[in-house]
Amino acid sequence: MNVMIRTILFSFAILLSNFAYASPDATTIFCQKYPNSGLCEDQAASCNVCHAGPPSLNDYGLSIKENIGGDLITNLPDALGKIEAIDSDGDGASNLTEIEENAHPGNADVKPGKDITVEYDRKMAFKRMKANYCGESATYQELKGLEAAADPKDYMHKALDVCLASDYWVKEALHRLADNKIMPNAAIGFGGSVVIGDYRFDYRLFSYIMSGGRDARELLSADYHVDENYNKIEGTVAREEGLQLGERIVIAGGQPLEVGRRVGMITTQWFLSNNTMFADLPRNSASQAYRAYLGLDLAKGEGLMPVPNEPRDVDNIDIAKPECAVCHSTLDPLAYSFASYRGIEIGVFDLLLNRIGTYNEGRTDWGGDGVIFGQPVQDLMEWASVARESDAFKKNLANMIFTQALSRKPFPHETAEFDALWQGLAAENYSVNAMIHRFVEMGSFGGKIK
Amino acid sequence: MKNLAILLLTAVLGSGLASCTKQKFKNASSSPSHAPGSKDGNDPAANKTPDDPKEEGMLVWKRYRAFEKGLMAGLELSKDQLCQEIETFNCIDKVHLTVLGGNDPFENGQHERAERPSVLTAVAVSRVLMAACSQRADLDLQAGSAGASVFKHFDLGAAAPTDAQIQAQATELFQRLLARDPSTEELSAIVDAKGNFASNRGLAVGICYAVGTHVENIFI
Numbered sequence: 001m002n003v004m005i006r007t008i009l010f011s012f013a014i015l016l017s018n019f020a021y022a023s024p025d026a027t028t029i030f031c032q033k034y035p036n037s038g039l040c041e042d043q044a045a046s047c048n049v050c051h052a053g054p055p056s057l058n059d060y061g062l063s064i065k066e067n068i069g070g071d072l073i074t075n076l077p078d079a080l081g082k083i084e085a086i087d088s089d090g091d092g093a094s095n096l097t098e099i100e101e102n103a104h105p106g107n108a109d110v111k112p113g114k115d116i117t118v119e120y121d122r123k124m125a126f127k128r129m130k131a132n133y134c135g136e137s138a139t140y141q142e143l144k145g146l147e148a149a150a151d152p153k154d155y156m157h158k159a160l161d162v163c164l165a166s167d168y169w170v171k172e173a174l175h176r177l178a179d180n181k182i183m184p185n186a187a188i189g190f191g192g193s194v195v196i197g198d199y200r201f202d203y204r205l206f207s208y209i210m211s212g213g214r215d216a217r218e219l220l221s222a223d224y225h226v227d228e229n230y231n232k233i234e235g236t237v238a239r240e241e242g243l244q245l246g247e248r249i250v251i252a253g254g255q256p257l258e259v260g261r262r263v264g265m266i267t268t269q270w271f272l273s274n275n276t277m278f279a280d281l282p283r284n285s286a287s288q289a290y291r292a293y294l295g296l297d298l299a300k301g302e303g304l305m306p307v308p309n310e311p312r313d314v315d316n317i318d319i320a321k322p323e324c325a326v327c328h329s330t331l332d333p334l335a336y337s338f339a340s341y342r343g344i345e346i347g348v349f350d351l352l353l354n355r356i357g358t359y360n361e362g363r364t365d366w367g368g369d370g371v372i373f374g375q376p377v378q379d380l381m382e383w384a385s386v387a388r389e390s391d392a393f394k395k396n397l398a399n400m401i402f403t404q405a406l407s408r409k410p411f412p413h414e415t416a417e418f419d420a421l422w423q424g425l426a427a428e429n430y431s432v433n434a435m436i437h438r439f440v441e442m443g444s445f446g447g448k449i450k
Numbered sequence: 451m452k453n454l455a456i457l458l459l460t461a462v463l464g465s466g467l468a469s470c471t472k473q474k475f476k477n478a479s480s481s482p483s484h485a486p487g488s489k490d491g492n493d494p495a496a497n498k499t500p501d502d503p504k505e506e507g508m509l510v511w512k513r514y515r516a517f518e519k520g521l522m523a524g525l526e527l528s529k530d531q532l533c534q535e536i537e538t539f540n541c542i543d544k545v546h547l548t549v550l551g552g553n554d555p556f557e558n559g560q561h562e563r564a565e566r567p568s569v570l571t572a573v574a575v576s577r578v579l580m581a582a583c584s585q586r587a588d589l590d591l592q593a594g595s596a597g598a599s600v601f602k603h604f605d606l607g608a609a610a611p612t613d614a615q616i617q618a619q620a621t622e623l624f625q626r627l628l629a630r631d632p633s634t635e636e637l638s639a640i641v642d643a644k645g646n647f648a649s650n651r652g653l654a655v656g657i658c659y660a661v662g663t664h665v666e667n668i669f670i
Contacts, residue, residue, distance in 0.1 A: 118508075127629070127670045131512050137520025137667075140625040168515065176563065179555040186556040406510055407565050449508060 026050070027301070029076045038102030038415050047301030050106060060095060060106030063088040102412045116413040118447030122146065125446025126156050132405045133163035133436070135172065157437055164211065164433050170230070174207040177404050181206065181265065181292035183274060195241070195250040196344060196356065197270030201225050206265060208232075216397055216430040220293055220388040222264040225255050235259060239354050251346070252356045261359040263384035265293065267341065269357035276343030280364055281315045285343075286335035294387055295396030298331055303392070307333040307371045314366050337370030337383040339363060391422070398422035401432065401439060414444040509669040511567055513551030518542045520667065521578070524626035525586040525658070526599045533581035541581065546574035567668075575663060583658035587651050600626065601654045611650060613641045619654065623661045630666075 030049060031040035039049055050061030057065060063086055067079040084096035088105055091098075093112050095105040104110035126146050130138040142159070149155035163169055182202045190198040204226040209218045225233040239253025255269055265271060266289045276282035290296045296303030304327070311319050311328035314336075319328045342350070342358050350356070361367065370377045373390060377383045387393055398421040402410060410418040421439060428434035439445050512520075522532055533541035542550060549570045553560035590598035591606040603619035604611030611619075620640045624632040632640075640657055647653040661667075 124670060128510050131510075131516035131670055135515035135519060137512070137516050137523065138629050139523065140629045143629050172515065176553065176555075179553065180561040182555075183561055184555050185559065189556075406508075411508075444508075447508065 025073050026076055027304075029073065030080065033077055033080050034099050037099045038412070039099060039104070048106075049104070051301075052106075058106030059088040059090070059108075060104075063095070102415045110412065112412055116411075117450045118413075118443035119450050120441075120443055120446050121448050122152050122156065122446065124448065125440055126159070128405070128445065129156060129160055129163065129440050133160060133169050133173070134166055135168035153441070156440070160437060160440060164436065170207050170211045173404070174210050175203050177210070177400060178203055178206040181288075182270065183288070184270075185274075188274070189270070190240075190253065193248055195248075195252060197252045197268070197273040198239075198254065199268075199270040199274075200228075201237070201255055202265060202268050202270050204228070204230065205268065209264070210432045213431040213433045216425070216432050217388040217393070218264055220264045220266065220384040220393070223259045223262040225268075243351055243354075245351075251344070251351055252354060254354065256354045256356075256358050257341075258359060261341075261381070263380055266338075266384065267357070267380065272338075272341050272357040273344055276338065276341065278344055279315075280339065281332065281335050281366070282338040282341070282343060283331055283335045285338040285341075287331060289338075289387070290334060293396060294390065294392040295399055296392055298327060304330050305374055306330055307374070310371075312366075314364075333369065333371035335370075336366045336368070337372075337377055337380040340367035340379065394422040394425045397425060397430075397432065398435065401435060402444070405439070405445060410444060414442075417442045417444050511551055512668055512670050513563070514542050514547060515552075517550060517575070517578075517667070520627065521582050521662065524600075524623075524662075525582055527582060527585060527589075531582075531585050531589075533578045533585075541574075541578050546578070549574045550578075571668075575668060576659075579659050579662040580655075583655045583662065586658065587655050590654075591651060601658075604650055604654075606649075606651045606654055608650060610644070611653070613644075616641050616644055616653070616657070620657050620661070623658055627658075627662050628664055628666050 027047065027049065031037070034040060048058070050057060050064060052058040052061075060083075063083045064076070064079050067082045068075050069079070084099075085094050087094050089098075089108040091108040091111050093101075093103065097103075097112055098105040098110075101112035103112045123143060123146060126143065127138040130136050130142070146152050146155055182199050184199045184202075186192055188194050188196045190200055205222060206219070208214065208226040208230055209216060209222060225237055227233050233255075236258065237255040239256075241250045241253050244250040252269055252273055257267055257269065261267065266285070271288075272282075272285060275285040275288050277284070279285075287298050290298060290303060294303065298304065306326075306329035310330075311325055311332040313319050314332070319325065319332075340359060340361050340363050342355055342360055342363065344356055368378050370379070370383050372383050372386050373392075375386050377386060398418060399409070402418060402421065421435060421442070424438060425431075425435060518529070518532065521527070522529060525532075529540070535541055535545045539545050543552075547554060548560065548564060549568055551563055551567070551571075553563040555561050586600050587606060590601040593599070595602060595605040595608075598606070600622070601619065603622060604615040617637045617640070620637055621632055624630060624636070640660070643656070644653055647656060
């Protein structure tokens with residue numbers, strides 16, 4: 001347990017140090033100058049446009065530094081203009097070309113891709129589809145069948161339907177996709193030596209929602225759980241093991257949160273226990289929800305949206321300093337809504353009544369002060385509603401599916417396809433299966449560079 | 451001696467098969483990345499992403515499960531028969547999981563998989579292939595030519611096979627492991643290598659290994 005607490009504190013210290021030198025104002029100015037750049041798609045450009053990793057500047061950032069001639073914020077617009085014709089990262093494309101074509105002016109590995117043409121290869125797409133969604137190699141007979149099929153596209157999509165209903169996809173591949181969202185740890189999960197939650201519920205809920213053509217927004221709205229046979233469980237779920245405080249410690253289990261306070265993956269007992277732990281203000285819960293389900297990693301300078309008069313430093317940890325406030329002015333308001341849910345609380349009644357992860361409106365004074373994407377929210381229900389209806393949520397879903405299949409982010413020449421992928425979600429009632437059917441027809445999935 | 455012969459065959463086939471594989475490995479491992487806690491490697495250039503599609507192509511790594519199931523189906527082996535470390539630990543799920551593209555979040559804290567193969571991926575692929583091909587050869591040798599399921603085009607316990615038998619066996623393995631027919635050049639390279647093997651079993655395993663380690667069985 002101490003190791004985990006130390007890890008959380010260490011991670012948080014790193015998070016603070018990363019932002020000591022980054023400036024959200026600078027990214028805002030960058031995006032005001034280049035509003036149509038793909039680098040500005042998520043409200044503000046990421047810190048890595050200029051930084052190799054804060055505080056280190058990349059080649060583009062160094063060019064700005066050489067041309068700034070005074071205060072960063074005042075002089076930045078002029079400095080950006082001065083270096084547009086320069087090729088800071090030496091990859092053969094000017095900074096302006098890279099910015100306009102969704103490449104990266106400070107990273108020589110990311111180049112404009114307008115001159116790239118791709119030819120769709122049905123056989124290759126079929127092989128990738130089988131490997132990725134069935135966990136199998138395409139067989140000789142299947143490829144012969146594809147060649148002979150009157151409608152090869154239909155042949156492939158029928159096979160894809162089989163894959164997406166397979167145990168491999170639902171109970172293995174989707175579980176692996178959920179790993180960095182659930183962040184399991186065998187030592188403190190069900191059956192472990194110090195049990196603070198049962199993440200089996202989290203894996204099942206994630207896979208259930210992400211399969212079967214279900215509405216993926218339920219990741220942030222589901223008020224049910226899923227049993228080992230992948231059937232819905234309505235209502236609370238009693239813990240399987242009773243309280244134990246001996247050689248083995250068991251202080252949680254089941255799903256005790258009242259149905260009316262549930263919002264899917266971010267209100268499971270495990271999520272709240274593992275992320276909130278002992279914190280009055282659950283910053284870790286908020287930042288993990290932001291990262292896992294909206295694709296915005298505050299530690300990388302993503303999704304910074306400072307709220308005026310924040311941070312208020314409600315828990316007195318001395319974060320009013322500018323180098324702390326740069327992050328906490330977004331993070332703390334983001335976290336207030338989580339404060340009404342118990343983390344690990346070790347009062348006698350908390351332990352006896354299995355209260356970890358349950359709702360307690362009076363837990364703090366600031367539970368109703370939340371803000372997400374600049375929008376004030378009264379509670380986590382409203383927080384999750386704003387989150388799941390956002391473009392960030394859709395982009396994150398598309399990014400999950402894209403990177404899971406191809407092990408990489410979209411190349412610059414694939415920007416239009418990627419945009420179509422997430423923008424088409426609403427028309428398909430947020431069905432991940434439907435999105436995958438569209439994805440396998442795209443050049444990014446089944447294309448060869450000509 | 452048996453292993454030496456297999457390596458020789460691989461070298462002979464190299465001009466047509468392994469050079470391609472090697473180049474793809476070279477490209478794909480130019481900036482390897484490992485999941486946290488990887489036991490098998492710790493390359494420093496782990497964070498280089500993304501890459502120029504023209505330089506590295508748009509290949510997709512066939513990860514552990516598809517690789518495993520492809521071998522199981524192609525060689526008609528059960529999961530336990532495929533490859534076991536000291537007859538106890540599964541090579542795919544346990545021993546080489548990380549470098550074959552998987553991750554273990556529960557015991558090892560690996561919440562993400564490696565983005566790319568590492569140089570050790572080639573070693574793990576090689577080891578699994580050698581174990582699987584050898585296992586299949588032993589089972590078919592015990593079954594005899596009438597009962598063999600994969601190595602059935604020449605008698606594994608008899609004298610040197612004919613070129614036609616070797617070509618038939620190679621064709622079968624291409625279909626089983628790469629889901630396609632071999633080219634004339636590929637068949638010629640395999641037939642030319644037959645003299646490097648002291649036994650029919652060694653030749654069979656050598657062909658299986660060479661085909662199974664083809665780049666097409668690792669990248670799609």
